[in-house]
Amino acid sequence: MKKLTGAGTAILIAALITACGGPRAAAPEEQAKADTISVPDTGYTGIKQYYTGNTLIKEVTFENGVRNGLMKSFYNGKQVRQTFWYKDGLREDSARWYYVEGPVFRSTPYVRDTIHGIQQQYFKSGRIKARIGFEKGLRTFFLEEFASDGSLIRNYPEIIVTEKDNYKTDGTYRITLELSDKSQKVKYYRGDFGKGIFDTAAVEAVKTVKGVGNITLRKTGTPSGTSVEILAEILTNYGNNYLLVRKIDLPYKDLK
Numbered sequence: 001m002k003k004l005t006g007a008g009t010a011i012l013i014a015a016l017i018t019a020c021g022g023p024r025a026a027a028p029e030e031q032a033k034a035d036t037i038s039v040p041d042t043g044y045t046g047i048k049q050y051y052t053g054n055t056l057i058k059e060v061t062f063e064n065g066v067r068n069g070l071m072k073s074f075y076n077g078k079q080v081r082q083t084f085w086y087k088d089g090l091r092e093d094s095a096r097w098y099y100v101e102g103p104v105f106r107s108t109p110y111v112r113d114t115i116h117g118i119q120q121q122y123f124k125s126g127r128i129k130a131r132i133g134f135e136k137g138l139r140t141f142f143l144e145e146f147a148s149d150g151s152l153i154r155n156y157p158e159i160i161v162t163e164k165d166n167y168k169t170d171g172t173y174r175i176t177l178e179l180s181d182k183s184q185k186v187k188y189y190r191g192d193f194g195k196g197i198f199d200t201a202a203v204e205a206v207k208t209v210k211g212v213g214n215i216t217l218r219k220t221g222t223p224s225g226t227s228v229e230i231l232a233e234i235l236t237n238y239g240n241n242y243l244l245v246r247k248i249d250l251p252y253k254d255l256k
Contacts, residue, residue: 051077061086075100084110099124109134121238123148130240139198141243145236157181159232159246171219173255175248176212177230184211185235193229193245203231217255224256 043065050058056077061069067086075081079100085093090113097106103124109117114137121130127150133142145153157179164174177188191203206213215228227249234242 118142121240130238132240135197139241139243141193141196141198141245143236143240143242145238145240156236156242156244157183157234159230159244161230161246161248163248165251167219167252167255173217173219173250173252175215175217175228177206177208177215177232178212179232179234182211183234186211186213187233188213189231189233190215190228191231193231198231198233198243206230217250219252220254220256222256223253226250226253 044062045064046062048060048062049056050060054077056074058071058073060067060071063069066089068088069086071082071084071086072080073082079102080098081100082095082097084091084095091110092112093110095108095110096104097108099105101124103126104122106119106121108115108119111117115134116136117134119132119134120128121132123129125148127148128146130146131142131144133140147153160178160180162176162178164176166172166174179186186208188206188208189198189200189203190206193203206215208214213230217228227247230246230248232244232246234244236242
């Protein structure tokens, strides 16, 4: 049996490694593939169109089955009606509504699928029509409306309060609410409005008939505050809600 020299042994080992597919320098394209993380496609990617009959009603951009990018809806399959921008399935940035003639009617800011910021409305001319405040999906008291010439509208009604004191006779104190212009396009609410937010889930609706609200407070014998806060939700000529708050001081400390 012949013995291999040291040099022969080294040559034989190298040949065996090569023949068996052992370590070698990878080709550049193979190295690139190894460095790339592949994410499986879990759904549709692209723009999907939706129809009612033969009429296109909207187009939605998807990425792996999730809304990502622009969504458009249409008037009768032609003019753009609305646009939303989606990120990871949630509305972000500004959503826009358009007049059928083409100009923007309303622009609404979204943060993680919730209205947050100043919504703006426009005339067909492009002039600003209204600016409305929202905070995390809830209305703030901020509202500005403008005439078509650009002037700020100021002639909103006030809350007229009438009080009837029957505390000493039957233990009641009645408050009647109405608007100074006698408009019936109003709803009244009781609550705490100190934070400047109108949350319908955290307030109490006041019974209102033909624009007149009525509150009956009763003597309890237990301290329960010396004032009542009222919010009037007034529908404007532009179809927006003007929010007006009034604090009513009470002459007794045990009314509820």
